[in-house]
Amino acid sequence: MLTKMKNLKERCEEKNCELWEIALEDEIKITGKSEEEIWDRLQRTLDVMKKSAQAALETEIVSVTGMTGGNAKSMHDYFLKGESVLGDTPALAMAMALSTSEINAAMGIIAAAPTAGSSGILPATLMTMYKKYGYSDDELKKALLVTSAIGQVIFDNATFAGAEGGCQAETGSAAAMAAAAVCFLRGYDIQTQENAATAAILNILGLVCDPIGGMVEFPCNLRNANGVMNALASADMAMANVKMIVTFDEAVDALKRVGDVLPARLRETGEGGIAVCPSALKLKAKYIDGE
Numbered sequence: 394m395l396t397k398m399k400n401l402k403e404r405c406e407e408k409n410c411e412l413w414e415i416a417l418e419d420e421i422k423i424t425g426k427s428e429e430e431i432w433d434r435l436q437r438t439l440d441v442m443k444k445s446a447q448a449a450l451e452t453e454i455v456s457v458t459g460m461t462g463g464n465a466k467s468m469h470d471y472f473l474k475g476e477s478v479l480g481d482t483p484a485l486a487m488a489m490a491l492s493t494s495e496i497n498a499a500m501g502i503i504a505a506a507p508t509a510g511s512s513g514i515l516p517a518t519l520m521t522m523y524k525k526y527g528y529s530d531d532e533l534k535k536a537l538l539v540t541s542a543i544g545q546v547i548f549d550n551a552t553f554a555g556a557e558g559g560c561q562a563e564t565g566s567a568a569a570m571a572a573a574a575v576c577f578l579r580g581y582d583i584q585t586q587e588n589a590a591t592a593a594i595l596n597i598l599g600l601v602c603d604p605i606g607g608m609v610e611f612p613c614n615l616r617n618a619n620g621v622m623n624a625l626a627s628a629d630m631a632m633a634n635v636k637m638i639v640t641f642d643e644a645v646d647a648l649k650r651v652g653d654v655l656p657a658r659l660r661e662t663g664e665g666g667i668a669v670c671p672s673a674l675k676l677k678a679k680y681i682d683g684e
């Protein structure tokens with residue numbers, strides 16, 4: 394049966410429990426692993442996320458193609474100057490999202506949550522919550538379970554793949570998962586978690602997938618930085634009780650419908666959008682085609 398947010402909420406209500414507990418129950422059922430094994434795996438995932446979010450902040454990490462790198466350090470240096478218009482929390486969050494993106498482009502170890510292309514958003518969001526509020530690993534692991542429940546709804550009813558649904562499906566999904574996690578960590582209920590995830594999808598609906606040369610580098614790195622902003626802003630709006638007209642299930646259905654009508658050249662082929670700008674083509678010729 395396809396997982397719907399509506400059913401997840403009903404199960405929480407019936408059992409008088411939280412979303413992370415339902416996600417844990419499902420995880421045990423789907424994987425056949427014990428609860429202890431699931432917590433161990435979550436810890437390993439969290440450890441990878443922590444490392445990747447920090448690794449490129451002080452050292453320039455250049456991608457395998459040589460096309461990108463050093464942006465996380467630039468953003469971190471800028472954060473250290475204390476001059477960000479948005480403020481310290483968003484500036485550091487963006488630097489951490491760029492860090493994981495660069496580790497991914499350099500073929501380092503990342504947690505693809507939900508995909509490698511969008512892997513900067515969740516670690517940067519969780520590390521922001523850790524740095525700002527000092528949440529323990531146990532709380533962050535429960536937050537990861539919340540993200541898995543949100544992700545399951547998207548996976549079952551739409552897609553995570555940029556090649557299928559555009560960047561809305563990758564960085565949009567990651568932002569939705571992260572937004573719900575933020576609300577959970579702040580102690581807000583499942584309805585607020587849903588509203589945050591819904592807002593994150595609505596904010597990015599329609600975004601195309603157009604990486605230069607088909608490589609997951611640019612504009613992917615920028616979209617990870619923007620994705621963590623989307624997650625934090627959507628969570629803040631939900632926690633402020635900004636009204637949501639549509640449900641998360643409806644937003645996911647809309648994401649699927651929009652993805653289905655995106656032309657192939659805007660779905661990770663490197664043949665449309667930013668990928669065919671003259672500067673992008675020049676970069677592709679130099680770094681990828683070796684001309």
Ligand code: SF4
Nearest residue numbers: 510555560563602613
């Ligand atoms: S532009 Fe495409 S490849 Fe890059 S992050 Fe978005 S979906 Fe992934």
